[in-house]
Amino acid sequence: MPSINEKITEEIRKLASSLLDSGTVAAFLGFTKGTLPGRMQPFVARKPEDAQKLHWNSFCVVNLANYLPALLKSFEPPRRPNDPPPEGPLPKVGVLATGCWSRNMVVQIQENQIDRDRVVIVGISSRGMVDRKKLLEKVGGREITSIDEDDHSLTVTGQGFEEKINRWDVVRDNCQTCVHPDPVIYDELIGELGGERKIPDRFRQVDEIEALSIDERWSWFQNEISSCIRCYACRNACPLCYCPTCFVDDSRPQWVGKSIDKVDTALFHILRAYHCAGRCTDCGSCESVCPMGIRMRLFTKKLQKDVLELYDFEPGLDLETPLPLSTYRMDDPQDFILTHIKKGEEK
Amino acid sequence: METGKNSDWEPKIIAFLCNWCSYAGADLAGVSRYQYPPSIRIVRVPCSGRISANLILDALRSGADGVLVSGCHPGDCHYISGNLYARRRFALLERFLEFIGIEPGRVNFTWISASEGEQFAKVAQEVTERVKRLGPARKLVKEIESCPA
Amino acid sequence: MSTPKGSVLVVGGGIAGVQAALDLADSGFYVHLVEKSSAIGGSMSQLDKTFPTNDCSACILSPKLVEAGRHLNINLLTLSEVLDVSGEPGNFTVRVKQNPRYVDPNKCIACGTCAQKCPKKVPNEFDLGLGKRKAIYLRYPQAVPLKYAIDPKACIYLNKPGRCGFCQKVCPTGAINFDEKPKELSLEVGTIILALGFKPFDPTSLDFTGYGKLNNVVTSMEFERLLSPSGPCMGHLERPSDKKEPKKIAWLQCIGSRDINRACHGYCSSVCCMYAIKQAVIAKEHAQSGDLASSIFYMDMRTHGKGFEAYYERAKEQGIEFHRARVHTVLPAENDNLTLRYTDTKGNVHEEEFELVVLSVGLETDPGVMKLCHELGIQLDQDNFISTTPFAPVATNRQGIYVCGAVCEPKDIPQSVMEASAAACKAQELLSKARWTETKKKEFPPERNVYAEPPRVGVFVCSCGINIASVVDVKEVTEYAKTLPGVVFAQNNLFTCSQDTINQMAEIIKRERLNRVVVASCTPRTHEPLFQETLREAGINKFLFEMANIRDQDSWVHQNWPEKATEKAKDLVRMAVAKVLGDEPLPYNQLPVTKKALVIGAGVAGMVSALSLADQGFPVCLVERKDRLGGHARKFFRTWQGQPMQEYLEELTKRIEDHPLVEIELGATVEEVSGSVGQFKTRLSNGKDVEHGVAIVAVGAESYKPRTGKWNYLYGKNPNVFTLLELDQRFIKADKALSGLNQAVFIHCVGSRVPERPYCSRVCCTHAIDQALKLKELNPDMDIFMLYRDIRTYGKREHLYQEAREKGIIFIRYDLEHLPVASEEDGNIVIEVEDQIIGERIRLHPDILVLASGVRPRDDVGELSKLFKCAMTQEGFLLEAHMKLRPVDFATDGVYLAGLCHYPKPVEETIAQAQAAASRAAMILSKDAVPAESITAQVNPMKCTGCGVCTRVCAYHAVAIDQNSGKAAVDTGLCKGCGACVAGCRSDAITLRNLGNEQLMAEVEAAMEG
Structure with a gap:
C-alpha cells in the first residue's frame, strides 16, 4: 500500500500534468528530489512530461511562495518602468501550498507581490516537515546515504548503520507547534484537510526565554547569533524579504555594518525579525536553510506571539484583515507608554 | 527636581519629539523654567509616526545611553493618526528588545502634549534616572575596536 | 461711493494696530501704519511675560513686529501723528506729521556707538523712568525699526547748537542729521483703523498708596520692567530703594479702577487681576533665594478668560496669598519697608509689613488720544473710551473709521488682537472692490x-539678551561652531531676531557665499519663518536652514548647570550643522484656492462671519444643524447695554437669507472632510458635497442646566426656579407676572469654577445683574439678593454693578465651603445663606430663584474638531493656535473659530470674533493660490516594492500605487510631510525631503560625537 506522501506525489503529478496540458498554467511550481538524501529542491515543470519529476515528502522545507513572484514575472513581456501593464490575461502558474505557505501567499497578495488571478494554488494539508538537523542528531551526526519514509517513521541508512526513527520526533519545531496546517486559500486540493490543531503551548519556546532574567536573555541572544556568518541564507529563503535593496545592503543610509561584528550581526537579526512582524507565517524556511543552525525563528515567533496577544491577529488567515502595522485601533494596548510604569521594573 | 548626586556620569539620551505636541511641550518646560537634567538631546521630527525601529536602533548603535520617543496623545495627532501607527510599531519593538535582553528603560515611549511642560520635565527627569540606574549602554553600541570580553 | 482707495491707515503701532495692518496687508491692501514713538510694539513690548501661558511677551511679539517692519505692503511711519482727516468713507485724505528722527534710518546700523558717546542721560520712558537712557536712544533692544533716534528735548546740540554733537562725530556711517525738519504727509486712504491703546493710570494723586513719596511703591507697569530681562535690573528682581531682592511683595488691586471717588474711574480695568497673579508667579520664579512671599489684596478676583481660572488655582497652590481686602493706607516702615493697613471681610483691621508694594494700576485713555478723537469727530463714552455698540463692536460713530484694542474698553491682548482682525474685516468689506489695486509684490x-x-555653513549664536547668555557660554559655543566640518563662519548676536541682525545676516550670507545657515537661539516653532525669509532675501533657498534650540530647551531648563548647558548647546549646534549639511533646496509649492467659505453653525457668530465674507464678494455655504437660523441668541432678551437681541437677530437673519452669495443648509451637519487649506471638500449629512477654500467653525455651546447634584437648587422641581436664559424668555414674552414679584434671589456661579467645570463662564455675572436691574425696572420695590463668589463685571460692565448696588440690590458673598442651601416649605422656596460680613445665617423667601449657571461646551464638538484636525481644551472648548496672538486661527491652516465654541463670551465679543475669523479667512480667499507644504514624501522607485504600506498609513491619501509602474507615487499637493509612510516602509524606498533617514541619522550620530 502506498504511503500518504506517495499518494500525494501521484496526485500532484496528475494534476500538474493536466493543468499544463490544458494550458491552464504555463508552469507548475513544486519540488523535486535533490542530489542528497533528505534534500528537496524547488522545481518548475513547464511541460506536461516534466510533471513526472515532481515529488513530495517530509523534506519539502523551503517555502515555495518565495519563488512565485519571480516565476510570475518571467511570463510577463519585458517593459520599461513606466510602460502600461500588458494587456490581456497573462499566463498563470500553479503552485503547491501547505498551511503556512498559503498564509504567506495571502500576505504577499495583500502586499501586491502576487496577483491572485494568476496563480492556481494547489493546497496540501501539511503533516509537518522534517528538520534535517534533528535527524542528523538522531544518528549521531553520521553521514546519511539514504532515507526511506513511510507514514510515521523514517528509515535512515548510512555507512554501517540503519536506524528507524519516529517521524514526529524529528519534525521541525515550527511544524510541531503549527495550529493551521491546512491551506487557507486554494483552487485545487490534494489529499484531505486535517483541520485546526490545538496546541496549548504553541509559544512554549518563547515563553521559556521570556522566563529568563534580562542578562540571561542577552546571553542567550548573543550566543544564538554568535555563529552567524552573515550569509543571508535566511533572508534569501524568506518569501517576505522581497525588497530590491535589503537594509543590510544599503549604503545610503548604512543601517548595519557589513562586518561580522557582533553589534552588526545583532542589528541584522533584530531588524530582519522586526521586518517580519505581523507578516511572518512561521514557515521555518529561514531556520531550515541556515548553515550554522541559528534558531532565528525564535525571534519571529516572539513577534508573532506579541502580535496575537496585542492585536489579536495572525498573518495570512484571510485577504481582508489589514496587516497589523498598517492599521490601528484607538484602544490599542499602551502599557509600555511611560507614566504607566511597569510593575517590578523599578526595583 | 535635580538629581545626579549619586554619580557624576551624565548619560546621553536621544529624544525624538514630534513637532506639534512634544517639542512644543519641551519648549513650554523652558518657558515655564521647569528644570531637568541636561542629558536629553532633542531631535525634532514632524510626528512620532516618522520614527521607525531602524532610527531607534541607530541611536543605540551610535552610543545613546537611552532613547525617548514622544508624540501627541492618542487622538491629538496633528497628522490624525501618525502616533497610532507609531504606537503599534513601538509596542512590538519595545517587547522585542526586552526579549533579546535589552534592559527595559533604555528605550522609552511617552505622549506629551503642547501644554504639558511640567510633564515633559518630569519625563526627562524620570528617563534620565532610569538610564542612570542602568548605567552606560553597551549592548548595541558599535565600538571601533571590540575589546575582548 | 466712487471707487474706493485700496489702502488703509492704521493709527497706533501696538499689538492691535500691528495685527490689523498685517491682516490687511496680507489680503490685498496697502497699509500706512502710524506710530507716535520711535518704534512699534506698544505696551505689549514693555511686558515681561503674558498670562495665562507665561509666554515671554517680547518673544511672541517680536516675530509679528519684524513681519510688519519688513512687510512690503506696510508703510511704517514712526514718530508720526495724525493731524486731521477729510473726505468720506472709501476716500479719506489724512494729513500726517512726521517728526524728525535726526538719524537716517537708511544709514544707521544700530551699532550703538552714538549712545555710548552721548553725554546726556535722561529717564528712560520705556522703563517708566526706572532706568536711564541717552538723548540718542533705541526705544528697546528688539525695537522695530531698529534705528536710533534723537530725543530733541534732551539733546544738547539741538538745544544749544555747536555745544555737543559727539554722536555725529562718532557715527561710523554718517547717519546723524541735526538739520532734519518735521515733514507733513498727505495720505489717500479708503478707511482708517484707530488702535490707539491705553495709558496706565498714574496713581500719584492717590495719597493712600504712597506712590511718588515712598520709593518701594511701584506700579504694575514699572514692575513689569523690573522683571524684564531687558529692563533696568536685567531681570534680577530688585526694589528701587536699595537694589535688594525683595522677600515679601504685596499687590494692591483696583488702583485707578472701580473707584469713582478718588480716581474718577468707575469701570473695571479687566486685566489687572490676571496680570497681578502672573507677576506674583513670575516674581516667585525670578526670586533667587526661592522664598519670596507674595500677597494679592483684591475686592473680587476677576479671572474670567480662557485658562484664567486654572491659572488662579495654580497660583494658590504655589503659595501665593490672596486677601479679599481693600488696603486703606500704605505707610513707611523701617528699612524702606512698607506697612499695609487693611480690613478683612469680617471687618478686622490688620497691619502687615512688606518690602515692596506693587500697585495694580488700571487702564485709561491718554489725553493726547482724547484730543485726536475730538479732532476726528470720534465720540467718546463717559469713561473717555471710544464709543462702540455691541452689534458693531469695532465701528466708531464716524463711518469708515474703525477702532480696536484697549482704546474702546480695557481688555487683554487676545481680545485686542481679535478686534484688530475684526476692524480689518470691516475695512475689507468697505474696500473689497479695491483689493490688490495698491499693493506691491514681493520679489525675491x-x-x-x-x-x-x-557646503559653506554659517552659524549664528544668539544671546537672547541674557536669556541664553546668562547660562550658556555663547562665546565658547560660537568659537566651537567655527571648528565644525563645513562651517566657514560663526558669530554671536545679542538678539538674532532683531531687524538689524537679520539684515546683517543677509549681508553675511552674500558676502561669505554661505549656502547653509544654522541659528542657535530660541525655538524654530516661532522663529524659523523669520530666518528662512532672510535666506531667501539673501538669494538662497530657505530650506537650507536649521535651528538649534539652545534657549527653551537648554538655557531655560538647565539654569543651575551652566557648564553642562554649554556642552549641550555645542551638541545641539553640532547636530544642527550635521543636519543642515544634508538639506537640499526644496520647491515652494502652491495650492490653488477655491474661493468659497464653509461656515458651520448659524448662530450670531456664524451668521456674522458668513455675512462679512459674502459682503466682500466671497460665496459662503452656511450650515446649521437645527432647522432655523439664530442659535443660542434666540433665547436672549437684551445686551447688557440694553439693546434688544431679537430685533438684531431678525435683521441679521433677513440679511443672510436675502444675500445672493449665501447658500443656507438647514438641518445639516458635517459628515466628512477631506482636503486642506485652499481646497477642502466637505460632505454634509444631507448628502451635499461642498468644495471650499476655508472653514469657520462657529458651532456654539450650551447652557449648563443643573438637573442633579449639589447645584440643583430645586431646578426642575420647583416651577419658580429658572436659569438666566429661562428668565430671559419671560422678559421676551413680556410676562406681566414678573412685575408682581416681591422678592428674587440670584445664585451666581452655579456649577462653575468647580473641579468638574474649572472655568469661569464670563457672561453670567453681567447677565444676572442686568436681569436684576430689569426686575427692578418692572417693580422698583422688589427685594433682590445676589448670592455670589466674585462679581466679575469686567470693563464697562462694572457700571451695571454700581447701578445695581445704588438701586438697593443686595449682594451676599458665599464660598465653596458655605454654599447657599435651598429648600421648600409648602411649595415655597427657602434659601439659607451665611452672610460672611455679619457672620450670620440669613433666610430668604424668594418668589423666584434664578440660577446663573454657566456655559458648557457641546458634546459633539469633539467629533467636529477631529474632522478638521483641530485641538480642544480639557474643558471641551476648541483650542486656538495660540492663546495670545492667534485667537481665531486653528493650528490647521484655513480653519478658523468664533463664538461660544471657543469660550463663553458676550455677544459683542462674539461678533468681534466672528468678524475676525472672516478677516483671517479672507486672507486665504483673496488669493488665487496659497503656499503648500514643501517638505513632502518622495519615492525612490528603484527601491519600492509596491507593497502599499505607505498608502495605508497615509491619513491624507497622498500616496497611491501607480497602476503602470506598480510603485508608490506621492501627490505632493496632499502630502503634509508627517513621515508615517517613511517609518512604515521596510525598503527605505520613501523618504521625506530634508527629513530623510540619512539626515536624521547624521543628526543622531552628531549628538553622540561630543
Missing part, C-alpha cells in the same frame, strides 16, 4: 544654485 532675488557647491 533669484536663488543661487548651490548643488555643485561644497
Whole structure:
C-alpha cells in the first residue's frame, strides 16, 4: 500500500500534468528530489512530461511562495518602468501550498507581490516537515546515504548503520507547534484537510526565554547569533524579504555594518525579525536553510506571539484583515507608554 | 527636581519629539523654567509616526545611553493618526528588545502634549534616572575596536 | 461711493494696530501704519511675560513686529501723528506729521556707538523712568525699526547748537542729521483703523498708596520692567530703594479702577487681576533665594478668560496669598519697608509689613488720544473710551473709521488682537472692490544654485539678551561652531531676531557665499519663518536652514548647570550643522484656492462671519444643524447695554437669507472632510458635497442646566426656579407676572469654577445683574439678593454693578465651603445663606430663584474638531493656535473659530470674533493660490516594492500605487510631510525631503560625537 506522501506525489503529478496540458498554467511550481538524501529542491515543470519529476515528502522545507513572484514575472513581456501593464490575461502558474505557505501567499497578495488571478494554488494539508538537523542528531551526526519514509517513521541508512526513527520526533519545531496546517486559500486540493490543531503551548519556546532574567536573555541572544556568518541564507529563503535593496545592503543610509561584528550581526537579526512582524507565517524556511543552525525563528515567533496577544491577529488567515502595522485601533494596548510604569521594573 | 548626586556620569539620551505636541511641550518646560537634567538631546521630527525601529536602533548603535520617543496623545495627532501607527510599531519593538535582553528603560515611549511642560520635565527627569540606574549602554553600541570580553 | 482707495491707515503701532495692518496687508491692501514713538510694539513690548501661558511677551511679539517692519505692503511711519482727516468713507485724505528722527534710518546700523558717546542721560520712558537712557536712544533692544533716534528735548546740540554733537562725530556711517525738519504727509486712504491703546493710570494723586513719596511703591507697569530681562535690573528682581531682592511683595488691586471717588474711574480695568497673579508667579520664579512671599489684596478676583481660572488655582497652590481686602493706607516702615493697613471681610483691621508694594494700576485713555478723537469727530463714552455698540463692536460713530484694542474698553491682548482682525474685516468689506489695486509684490532675488557647491555653513549664536547668555557660554559655543566640518563662519548676536541682525545676516550670507545657515537661539516653532525669509532675501533657498534650540530647551531648563548647558548647546549646534549639511533646496509649492467659505453653525457668530465674507464678494455655504437660523441668541432678551437681541437677530437673519452669495443648509451637519487649506471638500449629512477654500467653525455651546447634584437648587422641581436664559424668555414674552414679584434671589456661579467645570463662564455675572436691574425696572420695590463668589463685571460692565448696588440690590458673598442651601416649605422656596460680613445665617423667601449657571461646551464638538484636525481644551472648548496672538486661527491652516465654541463670551465679543475669523479667512480667499507644504514624501522607485504600506498609513491619501509602474507615487499637493509612510516602509524606498533617514541619522550620530 502506498504511503500518504506517495499518494500525494501521484496526485500532484496528475494534476500538474493536466493543468499544463490544458494550458491552464504555463508552469507548475513544486519540488523535486535533490542530489542528497533528505534534500528537496524547488522545481518548475513547464511541460506536461516534466510533471513526472515532481515529488513530495517530509523534506519539502523551503517555502515555495518565495519563488512565485519571480516565476510570475518571467511570463510577463519585458517593459520599461513606466510602460502600461500588458494587456490581456497573462499566463498563470500553479503552485503547491501547505498551511503556512498559503498564509504567506495571502500576505504577499495583500502586499501586491502576487496577483491572485494568476496563480492556481494547489493546497496540501501539511503533516509537518522534517528538520534535517534533528535527524542528523538522531544518528549521531553520521553521514546519511539514504532515507526511506513511510507514514510515521523514517528509515535512515548510512555507512554501517540503519536506524528507524519516529517521524514526529524529528519534525521541525515550527511544524510541531503549527495550529493551521491546512491551506487557507486554494483552487485545487490534494489529499484531505486535517483541520485546526490545538496546541496549548504553541509559544512554549518563547515563553521559556521570556522566563529568563534580562542578562540571561542577552546571553542567550548573543550566543544564538554568535555563529552567524552573515550569509543571508535566511533572508534569501524568506518569501517576505522581497525588497530590491535589503537594509543590510544599503549604503545610503548604512543601517548595519557589513562586518561580522557582533553589534552588526545583532542589528541584522533584530531588524530582519522586526521586518517580519505581523507578516511572518512561521514557515521555518529561514531556520531550515541556515548553515550554522541559528534558531532565528525564535525571534519571529516572539513577534508573532506579541502580535496575537496585542492585536489579536495572525498573518495570512484571510485577504481582508489589514496587516497589523498598517492599521490601528484607538484602544490599542499602551502599557509600555511611560507614566504607566511597569510593575517590578523599578526595583 | 535635580538629581545626579549619586554619580557624576551624565548619560546621553536621544529624544525624538514630534513637532506639534512634544517639542512644543519641551519648549513650554523652558518657558515655564521647569528644570531637568541636561542629558536629553532633542531631535525634532514632524510626528512620532516618522520614527521607525531602524532610527531607534541607530541611536543605540551610535552610543545613546537611552532613547525617548514622544508624540501627541492618542487622538491629538496633528497628522490624525501618525502616533497610532507609531504606537503599534513601538509596542512590538519595545517587547522585542526586552526579549533579546535589552534592559527595559533604555528605550522609552511617552505622549506629551503642547501644554504639558511640567510633564515633559518630569519625563526627562524620570528617563534620565532610569538610564542612570542602568548605567552606560553597551549592548548595541558599535565600538571601533571590540575589546575582548 | 466712487471707487474706493485700496489702502488703509492704521493709527497706533501696538499689538492691535500691528495685527490689523498685517491682516490687511496680507489680503490685498496697502497699509500706512502710524506710530507716535520711535518704534512699534506698544505696551505689549514693555511686558515681561503674558498670562495665562507665561509666554515671554517680547518673544511672541517680536516675530509679528519684524513681519510688519519688513512687510512690503506696510508703510511704517514712526514718530508720526495724525493731524486731521477729510473726505468720506472709501476716500479719506489724512494729513500726517512726521517728526524728525535726526538719524537716517537708511544709514544707521544700530551699532550703538552714538549712545555710548552721548553725554546726556535722561529717564528712560520705556522703563517708566526706572532706568536711564541717552538723548540718542533705541526705544528697546528688539525695537522695530531698529534705528536710533534723537530725543530733541534732551539733546544738547539741538538745544544749544555747536555745544555737543559727539554722536555725529562718532557715527561710523554718517547717519546723524541735526538739520532734519518735521515733514507733513498727505495720505489717500479708503478707511482708517484707530488702535490707539491705553495709558496706565498714574496713581500719584492717590495719597493712600504712597506712590511718588515712598520709593518701594511701584506700579504694575514699572514692575513689569523690573522683571524684564531687558529692563533696568536685567531681570534680577530688585526694589528701587536699595537694589535688594525683595522677600515679601504685596499687590494692591483696583488702583485707578472701580473707584469713582478718588480716581474718577468707575469701570473695571479687566486685566489687572490676571496680570497681578502672573507677576506674583513670575516674581516667585525670578526670586533667587526661592522664598519670596507674595500677597494679592483684591475686592473680587476677576479671572474670567480662557485658562484664567486654572491659572488662579495654580497660583494658590504655589503659595501665593490672596486677601479679599481693600488696603486703606500704605505707610513707611523701617528699612524702606512698607506697612499695609487693611480690613478683612469680617471687618478686622490688620497691619502687615512688606518690602515692596506693587500697585495694580488700571487702564485709561491718554489725553493726547482724547484730543485726536475730538479732532476726528470720534465720540467718546463717559469713561473717555471710544464709543462702540455691541452689534458693531469695532465701528466708531464716524463711518469708515474703525477702532480696536484697549482704546474702546480695557481688555487683554487676545481680545485686542481679535478686534484688530475684526476692524480689518470691516475695512475689507468697505474696500473689497479695491483689493490688490495698491499693493506691491514681493520679489525675491533669484536663488543661487548651490548643488555643485561644497557646503559653506554659517552659524549664528544668539544671546537672547541674557536669556541664553546668562547660562550658556555663547562665546565658547560660537568659537566651537567655527571648528565644525563645513562651517566657514560663526558669530554671536545679542538678539538674532532683531531687524538689524537679520539684515546683517543677509549681508553675511552674500558676502561669505554661505549656502547653509544654522541659528542657535530660541525655538524654530516661532522663529524659523523669520530666518528662512532672510535666506531667501539673501538669494538662497530657505530650506537650507536649521535651528538649534539652545534657549527653551537648554538655557531655560538647565539654569543651575551652566557648564553642562554649554556642552549641550555645542551638541545641539553640532547636530544642527550635521543636519543642515544634508538639506537640499526644496520647491515652494502652491495650492490653488477655491474661493468659497464653509461656515458651520448659524448662530450670531456664524451668521456674522458668513455675512462679512459674502459682503466682500466671497460665496459662503452656511450650515446649521437645527432647522432655523439664530442659535443660542434666540433665547436672549437684551445686551447688557440694553439693546434688544431679537430685533438684531431678525435683521441679521433677513440679511443672510436675502444675500445672493449665501447658500443656507438647514438641518445639516458635517459628515466628512477631506482636503486642506485652499481646497477642502466637505460632505454634509444631507448628502451635499461642498468644495471650499476655508472653514469657520462657529458651532456654539450650551447652557449648563443643573438637573442633579449639589447645584440643583430645586431646578426642575420647583416651577419658580429658572436659569438666566429661562428668565430671559419671560422678559421676551413680556410676562406681566414678573412685575408682581416681591422678592428674587440670584445664585451666581452655579456649577462653575468647580473641579468638574474649572472655568469661569464670563457672561453670567453681567447677565444676572442686568436681569436684576430689569426686575427692578418692572417693580422698583422688589427685594433682590445676589448670592455670589466674585462679581466679575469686567470693563464697562462694572457700571451695571454700581447701578445695581445704588438701586438697593443686595449682594451676599458665599464660598465653596458655605454654599447657599435651598429648600421648600409648602411649595415655597427657602434659601439659607451665611452672610460672611455679619457672620450670620440669613433666610430668604424668594418668589423666584434664578440660577446663573454657566456655559458648557457641546458634546459633539469633539467629533467636529477631529474632522478638521483641530485641538480642544480639557474643558471641551476648541483650542486656538495660540492663546495670545492667534485667537481665531486653528493650528490647521484655513480653519478658523468664533463664538461660544471657543469660550463663553458676550455677544459683542462674539461678533468681534466672528468678524475676525472672516478677516483671517479672507486672507486665504483673496488669493488665487496659497503656499503648500514643501517638505513632502518622495519615492525612490528603484527601491519600492509596491507593497502599499505607505498608502495605508497615509491619513491624507497622498500616496497611491501607480497602476503602470506598480510603485508608490506621492501627490505632493496632499502630502503634509508627517513621515508615517517613511517609518512604515521596510525598503527605505520613501523618504521625506530634508527629513530623510540619512539626515536624521547624521543628526543622531552628531549628538553622540561630543
